[in-house]
Amino acid sequence: MSIIERAAGKIVKEDKTSTSVNIIEKAAARIAKEDEASARTSAAKIPADHGHESVGGPDTQKSRGDRAHSADTASSPKQCTINLAKLRQSGIITPDAEKTQIAEEFRLIKRPLIKNAFQQSAGHIQNGNLIMVTSALAGEGKTFCSINLAMSIAMEMDHTVLLIDADVARPSLPNYLGLQAERGLLDVLLDDKLELADVMIKTNVDKLSILTAGKKSKHATELLASQSMSELLKEIAHRYSDRIVIFDSPPLLLTSEARVLASQMGQIVLVVAAEKTPQQTVKEALRQIESCDVVNLIYNKASTFPGGEYYGYYS
Numbered sequence: 109m110s111i112i113e114r115a116a117g118k119i120v121k122e123d124k125t126s127t128s129v130n131i132i133e134k135a136a137a138r139i140a141k142e143d144e145a146s147a148r149t150s151a152a153k154i155p156a157d158h159g160h161e162s163v164g165g166p167d168t169q170k171s172r173g174d175r176a177h178s179a180d181t182a183s184s185p186k187q188c189t190i191n192l193a194k195l196r197q198s199g200i201i202t203p204d205a206e207k208t209q210i211a212e213e214f215r216l217i218k219r220p221l222i223k224n225a226f227q228q229s230a231g232h233i234q235n236g237n238l239i240m241v242t243s244a245l246a247g248e249g250k251t252f253c254s255i256n257l258a259m260s261i262a263m264e265m266d267h268t269v270l271l272i273d274a275d276v277a278r279p280s281l282p283n284y285l286g287l288q289a290e291r292g293l294l295d296v297l298l299d300d301k302l303e304l305a306d307v308m309i310k311t312n313v314d315k316l317s318i319l320t321a322g323k324k325s326k327h328a329t330e331l332l333a334s335q336s337m338s339e340l341l342k343e344i345a346h347r348y349s350d351r352i353v354i355f356d357s358p359p360l361l362l363t364s365e366a367r368v369l370a371s372q373m374g375q376i377v378l379v380v381a382a383e384k385t386p387q388q389t390v391k392e393a394l395r396q397i398e399s400c401d402v403v404n405l406i407y408n409k410a411s412t413f414p415g416g417e418y419y420g421y422y423s
C-alpha cells in the first residue's frame with residue numbers, strides 16, 4: 109500500500125476524538141518514488157499541459173517582460189483595515205484574541221511550512237516561500253485555512269506574510285476580511301504597467317499584506333494559468349523571498365488552473381474536509397499535485413480525531 113493510500117486511508121478511516129484541524133505532513137515527490145508505476149499511470153491520465161488547454165484570449169498572452177520599475181520603487185503602499193471582530197466571529201485567529209484551540213493547531217501547522225520556506229543548503233526547497241492552499245473540491249475550508257495560516261505566521265516575531273486571493277473566479281477574501289474588492293492580481297496580469305506594489309495592501313495586522321483577486325475578468329481562470337502568471341510568480345518568489353506568500357486557491361478537481369498553479373509552488377497545503385471528502389477524491393487530488401515536492405494535508409472541520417492532534421507522516 110502506497111503512502112498516498114495509507115495517508116488517505118487514515119484520513120477517512122480514523123475515528124475522531126478531539127480537534128477541528130489536523131495536519132499530515134508528507135512529500136509528494138517521495139510518494140512518487142515509492143510507487144513510480146502508479147505515479148506514471150496517473151500522469152498518463154492527466155496530460156502535462158492540461159491546465160494550458162484553456163489558456164487563450166488576447167489579454168492572456170501578454171508577457172510581463174522585463175519591467176523597468178521594480179515593486180520596491182512603486183508608489184507608497186495602500187492601507188486597509190481588516191474587520192478583526194468579524195474574523196473572530198468566523199473562528200479565525202486574530203492577534204488580540206485569547207489562546208484558542210484553532211490558534212494552537214495552526215501553530216503546529218505553520219512550523220514545518222516556515223522551516224521549509226527558509227531552509228538553506230542541502231534541504232533547500234525551490235520557491236519554498238510560495239505556499240498554495242487548495243483542496244480537491246469546493247467548500248472544504250481553503251479560505252478559512254489560508255487566513256488562519258497567514259494570521260498565525262504574521263503573529264510571529266520574524267516573519268512577514270503576503271496573502272493572495274488566487275481563487276480569481278470566486279474570490280472570497282474581501283468578504284471574510286470585511287474589505288472592498290480592490291485592484292489586485294488580475295489587474296497586474298492584465299496591465300503591464302501595474303506593479304505588484306501598486307496593488308498590495310498593508311493591513312492593520314502588523315506584517316500582513318493582502319493582494320486581492322482584482323477586477324472581474326471573463327478570462328480570469330485563463331489568466332491564472334497563463335505565462336504571465338508564471339512570470340509574476342517568479343517575480344514574487346524572487347522579490348519577496350524573505351516573506352511567506354500564501355495563495356488561497358481554487359479547488360484542484362473542479363478547475364484546471366489550480367493544477368497549473370500547483371506546479372509552480374514550493375509547498376502545497378491540501379485541505380481535506382473531515383467526514384465529507386471521499387478517499388478516492390483525496391487520492392486523485394494528491395495525484396494532481398505530484399509535481400510539488402512538499403505537500404501537507406490539513407484534516408479540517410473534524411469534530412474529533414484520535415491519537416494526538418499532530419500527524420507527522422513523512423516518508
Ligand SMILES: Nc1ncnc2c1ncn2[C@@H]1O[C@H](COP(=O)(O)OP(=O)(O)OP(=O)(O)O)[C@@H](O)[C@H]1O
Nearest residue numbers: 128198199245246247248249250251252253408409
Ligand atoms: N475548521 C473550521 N471550523 C469551523 N468552520 C470552518 C472550518 N473550516 C471551514 N469552515 C467554514 O466552512 C465554510 C467553507 O469554508 P471556506 O470558505 O474556507 O471554504 P473554501 O474551500 O474556501 O470554499 P470555496 O471552494 O467556495 O472557496 C465557511 O463558512 C467557513 O467559515
Ligand SMILES: [Mg+2]
Nearest residue numbers: 250251275280
Ligand atoms: Mg475559498
